[in-house]
Amino acid sequence: MAGAMRNGADDGQAAPDEDFARFEAMLGRAGRVVAFTGAGLSTEAGIPDFRSPGGRWTRTAPIPFGDFLADEEARRETWRRRFAMDGELRQARPTRGHRTIASWVRAGISPGVITQNVDNLHQASGVPAAAIVEVHGNATYAACLDCRRRYEIEALRLRFEASGEAPLCAACGGFVKSATIAFGQPMPKEAMTRAVELACSSDLFVVVGSSLLVHPAAGLPRLARRNGAQLVIVNREATPCDDDADLLLRGEIGDILSHFER
Template structure:
């Protein structure tokens, strides 16, 4: 099916990166079972929420910094190199698709990226490493050197508007592919989880590679259950 397709889109979620040592958020024992997510509204409204958001980010710093692309990441990167896959849509924020060799402009990050931060007012970019020591020393949430605005990791929090340009591109990819491959996504976080259904409605074949059942299984043409690295090892181009 992969070799026969002309235009493949990979749509990836947290299950792809667990082999790299990055736990997902929703499974039992995951971060959301241990701590309530901090909404965008709360981040804007309170200094304590901003401090806690940054404390959590630096608490997971080693996981993100030391993680390396998995067998699944490398398999998907081979589809891009082979010219089969024009871009990867990902819900992941760990930058591992780029680390696998996929050009940054071919990675559509619908939930952003936690490996850098931006000022919410002037959009100045900040590197995480440069923010770590000042935060650990002072305990104060960082503010922009240029305009004084709040600095936040370049991720999309609950209640934060989805990036319109990114979502338009993801939608266009879903509409124009002939094979849509879901890898490691629970397909429960919207609006991104609607993309495979959209691809299906436009006539694309949908394949779901995941350890557990998803809401998209009903319209998938092929379901592959098991460890993602093991399954995708057979689909390297």
């Protein structure tokens, strides 16, 4: 890895000017910039992540998809947890990092954004929904697992509070679930296909705030690299792909990306 920067989480120092200049030059040359975003981008918006020390999964184990399907109490608990997230999701606003990524799309240098986040903040930042690939789904609405009918969260909350039962689809009677991908739930084929296409066709692949621990999505940076893209990782902490990066920018994501808004 040539010229990668190792600071921020390591020594608390600001990014050196030469690394900013290198990234600026990369952006200037690139015709197809694809951002791949993870929880670290949205923690600056006040949304806690799941995996880090003190994250949700260190306090409460996730409910596997098989349990959701098999057990009514697991379905009720899944919905109780989802409704408990409402305040965070409703209050969150796009960060400087979100706005910078949106500016790349508006400027025409980025054909799309791949995200592991489920908070809808890329849409709120101005990225068209058609240009966003949500590989882990979206927590701001729900869908029937059988017929895919969409449901709004607030309407489901009212039903849940009135009945105490996990919601069923009014159209087909199937289980209704937040439109996110749970542990053990199959990855969305269409989203993963689009993500692979974006990664393979990119000439600059920018990882932003992802631990790169959750597969298969975590394999996308190396896939992009193998297909000729330059790889930049912007993150507070080390990732398993750091040694593959052409440039590593370590530090607060908003502080770094705000220098590169178009």
